[in-house]
Structure formats: structure tokens, C-alpha cells
Amino acid sequence: MADDTEFIAAKNASEDGEFVRDATYINDRVVADLPAGSDPVGDKVGEMRWPVEAGRYRLMAARACPWASRSIIVRRLMGLEDAISMGLAGPTHDVNSWVFDLDPDGRDPVTGIYRLQEAYFNRIPDYPRGITVPALVDLPTTSVVTNAYQKLNFDLLSEWSAFHRDGAPDLYPEEHRDEIDELDSWIYPTVNNGVYRSGFAAEQGAYEEAYDELWASLDRLEERLTTRRYLAGDTITVADIRLFTTLVRFDAVYHGHFKANRNKITEMPALWGYLRDLFQTPGFGDTCDFPQIKEHYYNVHRDVNPTGIVPKGPDLSGLLTPHHREELGGRPFGDGTAPGPIENPSERVPEGHGAG
Template sequence: MKRGGEYARDSRYLTTRITADGRDGFPVEPGRYRLVVSRACPWASRAVIVRRLLGLEQALPMAIAGPTHDQRSWTFDLDPGGRDPVLGIERLQDAYFARDPGYDRGITVPAIVDVPTGEVVTNDYAQITIDMSLEWTAYHREGAPALYPPALRPEIDAVNETVYGDVNNGVYRAGFSGSQESYAAAYERLFNRLDLLSRRLEGSRYLVGDTITEADVRLFTTLVRFDAVYHGHFKCNRQKLSEMPVLWAYARDLFQTPGFGDTVDFDHIKRHYYMVHRDINPTGIVPEGPDLSNWLTPHDRAALGGRPFGDGKPPEAVAPDEAVPAGHTPLP
């Protein structure tokens, strides 16, 4: 928390990279690493979506932590015996302490763990998805989209910077504000940016260019949580997403695109925010609503043109062992 009650995110990440040439000591090797995520977390959800869009499921296996955690860290309570079957650990913090016994920063997801050593390589979520696009190309599926194409990178980076500051992190700055003044500033900044994004998307199906890019993934993971969590829990309540016509149609378009909605677990999302943030929701009661069936209603965004996967094709159906549990999300 900054002076004046403004929320400040701890951004001290492990920035070691996994690269095709191994220049940081960690070369791209299929099956060597384990991507640890929670479907509740928007930052981890980016990695889940990008991994699926690019077809890296076999090359980069995934561990899914449960939706809640305590002060110590995320736990593998979804797995038999409460342990990840590959890493053999109960808590993600064990992999962080294997890397650095004195580690004193956030135990965050996504994190990529080196299976042979059991050590976290990186939790630098922004770089993780970029490197999936640029460094893991040898293992992309046939027809994988270009999520970070060279010609569009400057524009994607510029959009991502504003979306991160005003929207992705903006909802947290509103929700965790420690004063009325800091909350009001965060609230205004958030909705001003959403209004600008609405105008940008009125005549364009996607944020940058005519195909899905990294920019769309980063905005989507906040929008998909908006009505279920941020509108009430974080007091971002000028409007629901479903009351913002352009952004609502844009979000539904993405949700109904293979690789997006089929990775979303609304049950985990709601349980995480409402049960973990006891300073905001002391009772830990998880709301029954909202009705989520509206995510499957027609969006009519195809009339704007654009090709979701460019010259490629959609990913295949989700593997059974990675499917979102029945009843946790409307199936697109």
C-alpha cells in the first residue's frame, strides 16, 4: 500500500527466461518444465489461454492449483493426496524455496518449474506468454495463430501497457484501495479506459490488427471476471460488463472462440476472490450469481470482419484431463 491508501502491486518477479538457445541456462525442452497455474488467477489464465491457442499442451505440461490459498501459498488440493503428481509437493512455495531458501517475495502463479530440480524458473507472467509465442515455436501446433507478430509488436506493447495500468491492475487498485480518495481515482481511471477501449472496438473486431493477439488475451482475462467478481467485490460498479454493449459483445466473441471460454472456471474464480480476500469479504460467503448463461448469447462481432486465427485454425477440443469441470462454466 502506498502513501494515501493507493494499492501497489509487488512486481519483483523471477525473470529467468526459458529460451530456444538456453542463454539463461534453461533451454526449451519438451516435457522438462511444468506450468503451474490456478484457473482463478487472471495472470495465470493468460498463460493457460496462450498455451492452448499455440498447442503447447504436450511440450509444456500443466499443474492446476486449487482456487484458494492461505498466507503460505497456493496448494495442490485438487490432486489425489493433495500433492502435485509430478513435482511431489503440496504447496507451490516448496518450488520457490527450492530455488531460493530465503525467497521473500510473492508466491505467485503462473510459475514455470524445472521438474528435474523442482525449482521455479520464472514467475514473470508477462514474459512467460511472450516467450511461449517466440521461444517455443518448434512445438507450436499446426495452424497456431501469430499472437505477437513482428509488424504489430509496437502497437500490441502500447495497448498492453495501458490495459495493464488502467484495467488489469486497475480493478485491483480500486478493490484494495485504502482510502476513499485512492478508490475514487482508481475507479475513474478504470472506467475512462474502458470507455476508450469501447470506442476503439466499435469498428474493429480485435484490439490490434484483424486477428487475435496477445493484447486480446490480456484484456479478456479481466473482462471475463468483471461481472462475477470485480463489479461487486472490488466496487467497480458504474456498470456491469453486460451493460457496456461493445465490450460485452467483444468479450462474448472471445469467450465463444476455442481456447478462451473453454479454459474459464467461474466456480474457481468466485471462490478465490470471495473466500481469500477476507479483508474485503469477512464472511467468506460466495455469491450464487450472476447468471452466466448470457456468455453464450449471439455477439454479432463477425460482421466486423477479422479472422480469429489468421491463416491458421482453431485448436482441437480440450483434453479430458484439462477440461473445466462440468457446471463450472457455460460451455461455448
């Protein structure tokens, strides 16, 4: 599954104890070639096309989840806040659903729902799979349009271009698409999902295989980022967003909680500098809520952490120290510009929840 409902996904294991992620999604798309206000085209869930329309959809996310954090970052970098509103679920939940317990009365203020599960059931009664974030919800029907996070993010980059802010960067440049796709072909299974394969392995052999693949890839990334500022080209791309959401959680969660403990990212000079560089870039660190991240993993995953005790450490203030990565060249947003301050108070990370 594509969210952090891993205590459900952890039950999905192969015979040799390897964690297997459920990758079945509602694959509907929101596209620009349908008139705004029209009904979706198609009659089969997962293959329907919905029109791009400002104000019609709400991005349901959770700061705790790395997959949802990708969409939060993309939405902010592209300046889609006015076109697509955002609801934020709390970091803890039960086996049934993410819940909006951060909001007054425990309900999302726009849709009025308490559990994200309600929007899934509005689309598919008795929806049988995990209730995942991110999910794009159609406001007129309060039903999920898609939870296919990768396609959702690409649509935010391409199909929603009419609503991008002035200066929105090109996060998937044509000249680097093959390189970005090649990077994802090994970073996703061994790093993004690799930490979960390590943490949720049910057998020693499966754990050690995932652990070894994870560190082989992190060593490969350390070498790559020693001489280049970003993963592909000289600007930030979707490849960097994908890696960032894993790296920023690594020392706080994955190193101990998921037993990925050969090194901390702070002990790997290139990756540590790269992480600080991105964290200090508008749109990245200002979307991270570390108390929520830690509370989710350590409190929800009782199979891994039976007591639910959330550690006080580590000290994350080093994320704000100078990184000197600009000496490698490159321009974070290329010909574009950085996003401005977060205007909506409800979307700002609470004071004291960042790295400072």
C-alpha cells in the same frame, strides 16, 4: 505481485492509500539457442537462461488467477500441451502458498508437492516474496525457473516455436507490435491492475482515482471496439488475451467485490459483444472455471469480504448467446487454425463450471 495473492499484496500501499503491486519476479528465461539437456547458463537468479526442452518443465497455474489464465490460454492456442505439462492449484489458499488441493492426496501428481511454495524454496531457500502463479518449474530439480508471467508468455510464443502445433496463430504479429505495446501501456495500469487498485485501495481518494481511471479506459475501449472486432489488426493477439482475462471476471467479481460498479460489462454493447466473441472462441471460454474464480476472490480476500460468503450469481449464460461480431470482419486466428478439443481430462473445466 503478479498473481491473485492480493491479500498479501494489499498490504503494499502508498502513503495515500493506493494499492501498489509487487512487480519483482524471478526473471530467468527459457530459450531456444541452448542445447536441450544442458544446464542453465549464468550464475545469478533472475538472469539465467534455460534450454527449451520438451517434457522438462511444468507450468504451475490456477484457473482463478487472471495472470495465470493468460499463460493457460497461450499454451493452449500454441498447442504446447505435449511439450509443457500443467499443474493446477486450487482456488483457495492461505498466506503462505497456492496449494494443489484439487489433486488426489492434495499433491501435484507430477512433482509430488503440496504447496507451490516448495518449488520456490527449492530454488531460493526462504524465498521472501509472494508465491505467485503462473510459475514454470524445472522437473529434474522441482524448482521454479521463472514467475515473470509476461516474459514467460512471450517465450511460449517465440522460443518454443519448434513445438507449436500446425496452425498455431501469430499472437504478436510484427506489423502490430507497436500498437499492442501501446495498448498495454494504458490497459495494464488502469484496467488489468486498475480493478485491484480500486478493490484494495485503503483510502477513499485512492479508490476514486483508480475507479475514475478504470472507467475512462473502459469507455475508451468501448469506443474502440464499436467499429473493430479485435484490439489490434483483424486477428486475435496477446492484447486480446490480456483484456479478456479481466473482462471475463468483471461482472462475477470486480463489479461488486472490488467496487468497480458504475456499469456491468453486459451493459456496454461493444465490450459485451467482444467478450462473448472471445469466450466462444476455442482456447478462451473453455479454460474458464467460474466457481473457482468466485471462490478465490470472495473466500480468500477476507479484508474485502470478511464473511467469506460466495455469491450465487450472476447468471453467466449470456456469454453463450450470439454476438454478431463477425459482421465487423476479421479472422480469429488469421492464417492459423483454432485449437482442437482439450485432450487431457485433467485439463478440462468440470461440467457446470463454465457459462452454461
